[in-house]
Amino acid sequence: MDFTLSEEQKAFQDTVRAFARRELEADALKRAHSEEYPREVARKMAGAGLLGITIPEADGGQGGTLMDAVLAIEQVALVCPRSADLIQEGNFGAVRVLARFASDDQKKRYLAPILSGEEIIAVAMTEPDAGSATTDLATAAVPDGAGLRVSGTKVFPNPHADQYLVYVRYGPGVDGIGSVMIRRGAPGFEIGKTSHFMSGAHWAPLYFDNVYVPPEDVLLGPGGFKKQIAGFNAERVGNAARSVAFGRYCFNMARDYALTRKQFGRPLCEFQGLQWKFAEMKVKLEAAQLLLYRAATNADRGFPAADETTVAKLMCNQAGFEVANEALQAMGGLGYTQETLVEYCLRRTRGWMIAGGSIEMMKNRLAEIIFERRFSQRPPRIKNLEQTG
Amino acid sequence: MKVLVTVKRVIDPYVKVRVKSDGSGVETANVKMTMNPFCEIGVEQAVRMKEAGVVSEIVAVSVGVQQCQETLRTAMAMGADRGILVETGVEVQPLAVAKVLQKIVEKEQPKLVIMGKQAIDDDANQSGQMLAALLNWPQSAFTSSITVNGDAADVTREIDGGLEKLTIRLPAVVTTDLRLNEPRYVTLPNIMKAKKKPLEVVKPDALGVDVTPRLKTLKVEEPPKRSAGVKVADVKELVAKLKNEARVI
Ligand SMILES: Cc1cc2nc3c(=O)[nH]c(=O)nc-3n(C[C@H](O)[C@H](O)[C@H](O)COP(=O)(O)OP(=O)(O)OC[C@H]3O[C@@H](n4cnc5c(N)ncnc54)[C@H](O)[C@@H]3O)c2cc1C
Numbered sequence: 001m002d003f004t005l006s007e008e009q010k011a012f013q014d015t016v017r018a019f020a021r022r023e024l025e026a027d028a029l030k031r032a033h034s035e036e037y038p039r040e041v042a043r044k045m046a047g048a049g050l051l052g053i054t055i056p057e058a059d060g061g062q063g064g065t066l067m068d069a070v071l072a073i074e075q076v077a078l079v080c081p082r083s084a085d086l087i088q089e090g091n092f093g094a095v096r097v098l099a100r101f102a103s104d105d106q107k108k109r110y111l112a113p114i115l116s117g118e119e120i121i122a123v124a125m126t127e128p129d130a131g132s133a134t135t136d137l138a139t140a141a142v143p144d145g146a147g148l149r150v151s152g153t154k155v156f157p158n159p160h161a162d163q164y165l166v167y168v169r170y171g172p173g174v175d176g177i178g179s180v181m182i183r184r185g186a187p188g189f190e191i192g193k194t195s196h197f198m199s200g201a202h203w204a205p206l207y208f209d210n211v212y213v214p215p216e217d218v219l220l221g222p223g224g225f226k227k228q229i230a231g232f233n234a235e236r237v238g239n240a241a242r243s244v245a246f247g248r249y250c251f252n253m254a255r256d257y258a259l260t261r262k263q264f265g266r267p268l269c270e271f272q273g274l275q276w277k278f279a280e281m282k283v284k285l286e287a288a289q290l291l292l293y294r295a296a297t298n299a300d301r302g303f304p305a306a307d308e309t310t311v312a313k314l315m316c317n318q319a320g321f322e323v324a325n326e327a328l329q330a331m332g333g334l335g336y337t338q339e340t341l342v343e344y345c346l347r348r349t350r351g352w353m354i355a356g357g358s359i360e361m362m363k364n365r366l367a368e369i370i371f372e373r374r375f376s377q378r379p380p381r382i383k384n385l386e387q388t389g
Numbered sequence: 390m391k392v393l394v395t396v397k398r399v400i401d402p403y404v405k406v407r408v409k410s411d412g413s414g415v416e417t418a419n420v421k422m423t424m425n426p427f428c429e430i431g432v433e434q435a436v437r438m439k440e441a442g443v444v445s446e447i448v449a450v451s452v453g454v455q456q457c458q459e460t461l462r463t464a465m466a467m468g469a470d471r472g473i474l475v476e477t478g479v480e481v482q483p484l485a486v487a488k489v490l491q492k493i494v495e496k497e498q499p500k501l502v503i504m505g506k507q508a509i510d511d512d513a514n515q516s517g518q519m520l521a522a523l524l525n526w527p528q529s530a531f532t533s534s535i536t537v538n539g540d541a542a543d544v545t546r547e548i549d550g551g552l553e554k555l556t557i558r559l560p561a562v563v564t565t566d567l568r569l570n571e572p573r574y575v576t577l578p579n580i581m582k583a584k585k586k587p588l589e590v591v592k593p594d595a596l597g598v599d600v601t602p603r604l605k606t607l608k609v610e611e612p613p614k615r616s617a618g619v620k621v622a623d624v625k626e627l628v629a630k631l632k633n634e635a636r637v638i
Pocket residue numbers: 122123124125126127130131132133155156157158197351352354355356357358359360361364377
């Protein structure tokens with residue numbers, strides 16, 4: 001087993017670090033606290049070859065591996081946490097599904113503008129009555145001529161995106177789920193009132209009222225949901241990578257602080273009570289990062305295995321949050337202010353314990369992997385009948 | 390035309406440099422290294438000239454330890470066509486570098502040599518000038534623009550008094566200043582392509598150059614710790630302090 005990065009991986013890490021320092025570092029604080037969506041960062045990243053890292057060169061990507069994308073998101077997160085979101089969107093999320101399943105024409109119209117940094121994509125999956133129970137989603141797609149009419153409500157996506165990958169229901173059951181592409185501004189598509197997440201980022205409900213989707217904008221037909229489930233694993237790797245990297249960001253800040261801040265006439269790093277905190281933080285970060293690297297390195301054509309991804313996401317989400325929390329504590333009052341991004345990272349890492357499959361859902365999934373059995377989370381059928389009958 | 394660009398491996402400018410406990414130098418073990426930023430500007434310049442059709446081949450050269458191969462790979466990922474490492478474990482000093490480069494130039498016959506004006510480790514600012522002298526070629530140090538016109542180049546130099554515009558005959562040695570260009574970020578596909586580009590390793594002996602250091606470092610020390618400053622009330626007090634206490638005016 002080899003735990004060292006290859007020369008090429010190191011070279012790529014170096015170039016991303018150089019990019020982040022030169023282009024992103026100066027405004028890192030401002031960007032995290034800004035209400036604006038940092039679109040200009042996407043364009044810069046496109047210029048530096050940081051979008052579509054795992055996508056084949058023929059499709060406008062960089063032809064790299066999922067591990068390369070992980071290295072990139074880490075290096076950006078360590079310098080400008082907010083900007084790591086753009087790496088997520090340009091590498092780990094819906095773009096992977098587009099790259100794998102979109103037609104050539106769809107790639108031209110949807111994938112290309114994302115990879116050039118001109119457009120932002122978001123996923124519209126969660127609904128008011130379908131959160132962890134994703135497959136309960138009810139947004140309906142009914143045939144209309146050659147195309148479809150889509151009606152329903154989605155919650156939590158980025159309201160500033162140009163294009164939405166919308167999960168829809170063609171018919172009953174998991175096999176009835178697929179996805180379509182809908183652009184901002186499509187007739188009948190309304191973006192509701194903007195709200196804030198705890199992180200400060202915006203979200204808004206999306207209302208689809210009989211929105212016409214032409215046949216060329218259907219991404220996956222009935223049964224498509226199952227086909228692209230591996231795409232969620234790629235997304236989870238990005239989510240996990242940011243969790244650990246944000247934890248490390250806080251760790252680095254707190255470490256520097258403990259070396260210089262003096263109380264009782266000596267630097268904080270000389271107090272054993274803090275030394276042990278740092279030792280524990282280091283172990284958490286490294287353990288999580290190794291699990292993440294394992295999932296990313298073993299990924300097949302950019303799609304990692306479910307078990308390794310689930311273990312990695314769970315561990316990284318927890319490690320990232322716990323380290324951010326301890327680092328904040330080690331920085332005292334300053335850690336709690338908005339003069340540094342430690343409190344921001346804490347708020348962000350908290351969200352990833354819910355988004356992209358909650359901690360609890362990861363554990364449910366692991367139970368199924370461990371016992372090699374499916375454990376339905378739904379109530380037993382008899383009870384169902386009683387309730388309805 | 391063929392261009393030779395030189396690249397030096399130095400401590401990453403973002404690393405906090407530490408002096409070795411025995412005072413013999415600065416710590417480089419397990420320290421992040423990178424391409425000297427002025428060399429990066431040099432490589433970028435050569436690549437832009439190639440993209441503009443002025444240059445047909447870019448050869449990158451580094452003098453130093455085996456790990457300089459990484460620095461050469463970066464140069465090739467930026468767009469250099471091949472690399473030459475003159476490998477030596479001894480501390481390379483400007484005159485030795487200039488002598489090594491002289492031999493490489495005689496062999497490669499480039500029409501232009503682009504070097505960084507200085508390396509950010511020792512800040513010596515000598516190798517380029519020494520190379521030009523050894524070759525008896527024209528030189529333009531601290532260059533902020535280059536335009537090749539046939540057998541000559543129009544250059545702008547950043548000098549103390551402002552900007553100096555010159556036309557120099559080719560072949561020539563040019564050293565880069567900060568404002569010549571903004572180097573590109575190497576992309577993943579280009580890193581992969583660079584892996585396959587030829588990289589030749591030669592020893593100084595094979596070139597007939599003795600790189601034994603001529604200068605001896607007696608001791609390296611941390612700069613003295615700065616003591617806290619004082620706030621002055623007005624310009625008058627400042628001037629008085631500069632005159633009487635600091636004695637600088
Ligand atoms: C920061 C952030 C960004 C998001 N971005 C998007 C986006 O871009 N697009 C989008 O579509 N959605 C997005 N979401 C929504 C996200 O996918 C859901 O929040 C998530 O799937 C959980 O669903 P829920 O919020 O409805 O919680 P619920 O499913 O209602 O869960 C509530 C609690 O119950 C637990 N729980 C539920 N079922 C079980 C079970 N069977 N066993 C044990 N515990 C269980 C959960 O773990 C959780 O703790 C985002 C969420 C966050 C926090």
